[in-house]
Amino acid sequence: MKVIDLFAGCGGLSLGFQNAGYTILAACDNWEPAVNVYGKNFKHPIYRWDLSDYELYLEKFKSLNPDLIMGGPPCQDFSSAGKRDENLGRGDLTIAFAQIITYILPKVFVLENVGRFNKTNKYIETKNILKQSGYGITEKILDASLCGVPQKRKRFFWIGIYQGEDKELIPYLEKNLSKKSMTVRDYLGDSLGIDYYYRHPRSYKRRGIFSIDEPSPTIRGVNRPIPKTYQKHPGDVVPLSSNVRPLTTQERSYLQTFPNNFIWEGSKTNLEQMIGNAVPVRLAEYVANAILDYFATSNIIQVQQLCLPIF
Numbered sequence: 331m332k333v334i335d336l337f338a339g340c341g342g343l344s345l346g347f348q349n350a351g352y353t354i355l356a357a358c359d360n361w362e363p364a365v366n367v368y369g370k371n372f373k374h375p376i377y378r379w380d381l382s383d384y385e386l387y388l389e390k391f392k393s394l395n396p397d398l399i400m401g402g403p404p405c406q407d408f409s410s411a412g413k414r415d416e417n418l419g420r421g422d423l424t425i426a427f428a429q430i431i432t433y434i435l436p437k438v439f440v441l442e443n444v445g446r447f448n449k450t451n452k453y454i455e456t457k458n459i460l461k462q463s464g465y466g467i468t469e470k471i472l473d474a475s476l477c478g479v480p481q482k483r484k485r486f487f488w489i490g491i492y493q494g495e496d497k498e499l500i501p502y503l504e505k506n507l508s509k510k511s512m513t514v515r516d517y518l519g520d521s522l523g524i525d526y527y528y529r530h531p532r533s534y535k536r537r538g539i540f541s542i543d544e545p546s547p548t549i550r551g552v553n554r555p556i557p558k559t560y561q562k563h564p565g566d567v568v569p570l571s572s573n574v575r576p577l578t579t580q581e582r583s584y585l586q587t588f589p590n591n592f593i594w595e596g597s598k599t600n601l602e603q604m605i606g607n608a609v610p611v612r613l614a615e616y617v618a619n620a621i622l623d624y625f626a627t628s629n630i631i632q633v634q635q636l637c638l639p640i641f
Contacts, residue, residue, distance in 0.1 A: 331352050331353070331397045331398055331437075331438075331621075331622075332352075332353050332355050332394070332395070332396050332397045332398070333347055333352045333353065333354050333355060333396055333397070333398045333399070333400060334354075334355055334356055334357070334358075334391060334394060334396045334398075334399050334400070335347075335354060335356075335357040335358075335400055335401060336357075336358055336381060336399065336400070336401030336403075336427060336430065337358075337359055337381070337401040337402050337403050337404065337423065337427070338357035338358060338359045338364070338368055338376060338401070339359055339361070339364045339368070339402070339604055339607055339608055339609075340364050340367045340368055340371075340604040340605070340607075340608055341357070341367070341368045341371055341372060341608075342586065342588070342608035342609035342610060342611050342613075342614055343400055343401070343402060343440075343442065343609045343614045344357055344368070344372060344614075345371075345372075345588070345592075345611045345614070346609065346610075346611045346612065346613065346614020346615035346616075346617070346618055347400070347614060347615070347618040348372075349611070349615045349618075350615050350618035350619050350622065351618075351622070352398070352618060354372065354374050355374060355394045355396055356374055356375050356376070356377065356394060357372070357374065357375070357376040357377070358376060358377040358378070358379040358381065358387075359376065359378065359379075360378060360379060360380045360381070361604075362378060363596045363597070363600040363601075363604065364600075364604045365377075365378045366595065366596065367593070367594060367595060367596060367601075367604060370593040370595060371592055371593055381423055381426045381427070381430070382422060382423060382426060384426040384429060384430050388430065388433050388434075391430060391433075391434055392433070392434055396434065396436050397436055397437045397438065398436055398437065398438040398439065398440065398621075399430065399431055399434060399436045399438075399439050399440075400439065400440035400441070400442070401427055401440075401441060401442070402441070402442040402443060402609055403423040403424040403426075403427050403441070403443065404423055404607075422452075424441075424443070424452050424456050425452065425455060425456060425459070427441060427456070428456045428459040428460050429459065431460060431463065431465075431490070432459060432460070432462075432463040435463065435464075435492060436492070437491070437492050438489065438490065438491055438492070438621060439460075439465070439488070439489070439490040440487065440488070440489050440490075440617065440621070441456075441487070441488040441490075442485055442486070442487055442488075442609055442614075443485070443486045444484075444485065444486060445471050445484035445485060445486050446486075447486045448469065448471075448486060457488075460488075460490055464492055464493050465490035465491065465492055465493075465494070466490065466491050466493070466494030466495040466496045466497075466498060467488055467489070467490050467496055467497075468487075468488070468489045468490075468491075468496065468497050468498060468499035468500055468503070469486070469487070469488055469497075470486075470487050470489075470499075470500065470503045470504075471484050471485070471486050471487075472484070472485055472487060472503065472507075472613065472616070472617070473511070474610050474612075474613045475508075475511035475512050475545040476507045476508045476509075476510075476511060476512075477507065477508070477610075477612060477613045477616035478508070478512060478587070478612040478613070478615075478616060479512060479517075479585075479586075479587050479610040479612050479613050480512045480513055480514045480516060480517035480518070480545055480546055480585055480587075481545055481546040481547070481548065481549060481585050481586070481610060482511065482545045482546070482547055482548065483548045483549070483610065483613075484548075485609065485613065487503075487617055489503075489617070489621065491624075498624070499620060499621070499624050502620040502621070502623045502624045502627075503617070503620045506616070506619075506620070511544075511545045512545060513542065513543050513544050513545055514541075514542035514543075514544070514545070514546055514585065515542045515543050517584075517585075517587075518542070518584060522542060522577075522581060524542070524573065524574075524575065525541060525542055525543075525573075526539055526540065526541055526542070526567060526568050526573065526574050527539070527540055527542070527574060527575060527576065527577050528540075528556045528570075528574050528575060528576045529546070529547055529576070529577070530552065530553070530554040530576070531563075534560075534561065534563070536563065536565070537563040537564075537565035537566045537567075538556075538560060538563060538566065539562075539563070539566035539567055539568060539570065539574055540567060541567045541568075544567075546585045549582055549585055549586055549605060549606050550606045551602055551603035551604075551605075551606030551607055552602060552603075552606070553576060553577070553579065553582060553602045554576070555576060556570065556574070556575070556576065579594065579598060579601050579602055579605065580594065582602070582605050582606075583605050586605055586608050586610045586611065587610045587611040587612040587613070588605075588608075588611055589611075
């Protein structure tokens with residue numbers, strides 16, 4: 331299946347779908363540091379395009395003749411970590427995504443966003459555009475820790491099938507979910523050389539010290555050192571000591587399930603942000619395989635129907 335990745339960032343969605351056997355035709359993003367990192371890790375082209383002017387690129391997208399268009403429009407305006415103001419402008423990129431889909435009409439689209447996206451007005455507006463264009467839409471919030479990722483990260487997925495039925499991919503998205511959340515140790519073993527680590531909380535009402543025998547909390551776009559003023563939180567699994575440290579930038583990429591040969595080049599601030607914004611690779615791969623499973627099963631059913639005797 332041939333794919334275009336819009337709002338590609340550093341490539342978590344692309345790599346997951348590529349790992350599942352899809353052919354990525356091209357990708358685009360408007361943040362130069364992410365475009366540079368993406369370009370060092372994939373053979374297909376990535377374009378630095380501002381999709382708020384999506385009309386400029388419609389014919390280019392159409393000429394690629396994709397079977398699937400996917401993307402994670404910038405989520406900061408919807409995120410609990412952001413300002414939660416969907417009118418800041420980036421929310422309009424979700425509408426741009428929908429308009430590109432309605433012009434190209436690929437067989438499938440995949441839209442990824444934060445878990446609370448379906449509480450927004452942009453969600454309603456986008457859904458109306460896509461439904462009017464003939465897409466059956468499956469909506470599912472997936473917990474990455476149940477999809478092979480050592481991280482409690484909930485992400486909203488829309489999967490649209492052209493001229494399909496609503497909710498028809500739900501069984502495929504649910505049937506391979508793990509019954510147990512994956513821990514950091516499950517995924518990385520003892521390779522970190524520590525049992526506990528610090529993750530800077532959004533406020534000191536939350537804990538900051540975690541065990542590798544639990545899933546990581548959501549990887550965010552900041553990675554700060556332990557402040558000298560940090561006070562033990564009741565939820566911390568151990569007291570602060572010299573055996574507790576923050577994870578490195580590279581280690582945080584592992585919790586997003588990027589491979590150890592993925593090339594990260596750029597400033598630490600930019601790399602931390604793109605890693606925090608990325609779709610976990612194995613979560614993307616999980617969704618990609620669910621779509622393949624759906625089409626494989628649908629084809630079997632169609633063949634069986636064709637072979638039914640006529641009385």
